[in-house]
Amino acid sequence: ELKVEQNPLFLSMQEGKNYTIYCNYSTTSDRLYWYRQDPGKSLESLFVLLSNGAVKQEGRLMASLDTKARLSTLHITAAVHDLSATYFCAVDSGGSNYKLTFGKGTLLTVNP
Amino acid sequence: NAGVTQTPKFRVLKTGQSMTLLCAQDMNHEYMYWYRQDPGMGLRLIHYSVGEGTTAKGEVPDGYNVSRLKKQNFLLGLESAAPSQTSVYFCASTLRGVGNQPQHFGDGTRLSIL
Numbered sequence: 001e002l003k004v005e006q007n008p009l010f011l012s013m014q015e016g017k018n019y020t021i022y023c024n025y026s027t028t029s030d031r032l033y034w035y036r037q038d039p040g041k042s043l044e045s046l047f048v049l050l051s052n053g054a055v056k057q058e059g060r061l062m063a064s065l066d067t068k069a070r071l072s073t074l075h076i077t078a079a080v081h082d083l084s085a086t087y088f089c090a091v092d093s094g095g096s097n098y099k100l101t102f103g104k105g106t107l108l109t110v111n112p
Numbered sequence: 113n114a115g116v117t118q119t120p121k122f123r124v125l126k127t128g129q130s131m132t133l134l135c136a137q138d139m140n141h142e143y144m145y146w147y148r149q150d151p152g153m154g155l156r157l158i159h160y161s162v163g164e165g166t167t168a169k170g171e172v173p174d175g176y177n178v179s180r181l182k183k184q185n186f187l188l189g190l191e192s193a194a195p196s197q198t199s200v201y202f203c204a205s206t207l208r209g210v211g212n213q214p215q216h217f218g219d220g221t222r223l224s225i226l
Contacts, residue, residue, distance in 0.1 A: 027167075033214050043155075043202070045214035088154060097162060098143055098206055099170065100215060102154035 001026045002093045006103035014111055016078050021106045023072040023089035032072050034063050035099065036085045043088065047074075066095035077111045118203050118218035123192045125225050133188040133221050135203030143206045144186040145170070145215065146178060155202065160185050161186055191205040193225045 003026040013019050023032070031050055035043040047056040049065035049072060056063050060083065062075045072089055086107045090100040119134045135144065142163050147155040157170030159178040167178045175197060177189045186205075190197060200222050204215035 004154075035214075035217075043204075043217040045216070048212055048214055050204075067211055088198045090155075097160065097168070098215075099145075099157060099160060101171075102147075102156070104152060104154040 002029070002091060002101045004089060004091050004101050004103040006089055006106050009104060009107060010107050010109075012109045012111065013076075013079050015080055018078065020075050021074040021076075021087055021089075021108075023074070023091075023103055025070050025072075025091045027093075028067070029071070029091050029094055030065075030067050031094075031098075032065050033090045033092075034072070034074055035088045035090065037088065037105070038085050046087075054068075061093045076108070079108075081110050081112060084108055116203055116205055116216050116218035118201075118221050120207045120221060121219065122222045125190075125223065127193060127195060127225060129193050130189070130191050131193065131223075132190075133201055133203075133223075135186045135188070135205075135218060136183065136184055137186075137203075137205040137216070139205065139207075139216065140183070141205035141207055141216075143215075144180065145204045146186065147202045147204065148172065148197075149202060149220075150199050157187065157221070158201075168169070175199075195225045197223065198225045199223060 034046040047063040052067040055067045086105045090102045145160040146158040161180040164183040203218045206215045
């Protein structure tokens with residue numbers, strides 16, 4: 001059974017600081033997704049990572065995937081208040097069903 | 113662009129009542145999924161479908177049934193609602209055989225069972 005663990009679950013940071021969210025998973029997979037969710041809203045796709053060593057960047061966010069370590073990271077550079085949200089990683093369990101197993105999410109609060 | 117539309121957005125039920133949640137997508141996606149989101153639990157897969165007329169169980173299927181009579185619609189049913197089914201329900205869809213496409217989510221249905 002695939003297990004996905006995110007840490008930290010809660011992150012409070014000041015504007016301008018850098019931080020990293022970690023996503024570990026328990027079985028082999030080379031398809032990993034990052035989503036953002038604002039309070040009371042839907043999930044918005046941020047990144048799709050499909051191979052070992054994949055790196056994607058969008059604005060102040062950068063995601064990477066190490067399939068050998070079964071680890072993905074979401075790095076935040078010079079945080080701004082607008083990045084406050086809950087971030088989820090989700091791992092494809094493999095096969096042709098494209099089922100996702102989600103981490104519990106990281107609630108990020110960026111303070112002025 | 114409608115994308116994935118969920119109906120209703122909010123609902124309050126009494127224990128034992130039944131209801132159906134509707135998910136409709138206009139992207140011609142083959143794969144559709146129902147999740148529930150509970151505080152501190154992330155999203156958990158209830159049922160999914162890989163095409164019209166097919167359904168399969170996910171991680172937490174008990175107490176729910178689904179149907180996919182039309183490609184664009186995926187229905188989630190609660191036959192006899194229980195307070196433990198109070199949750200936010202999300203529907204998602206994605207293209208068949210295209211792993212580099214993320215799942216696209218609806219806005220959710222907030223369901224309370226009293």
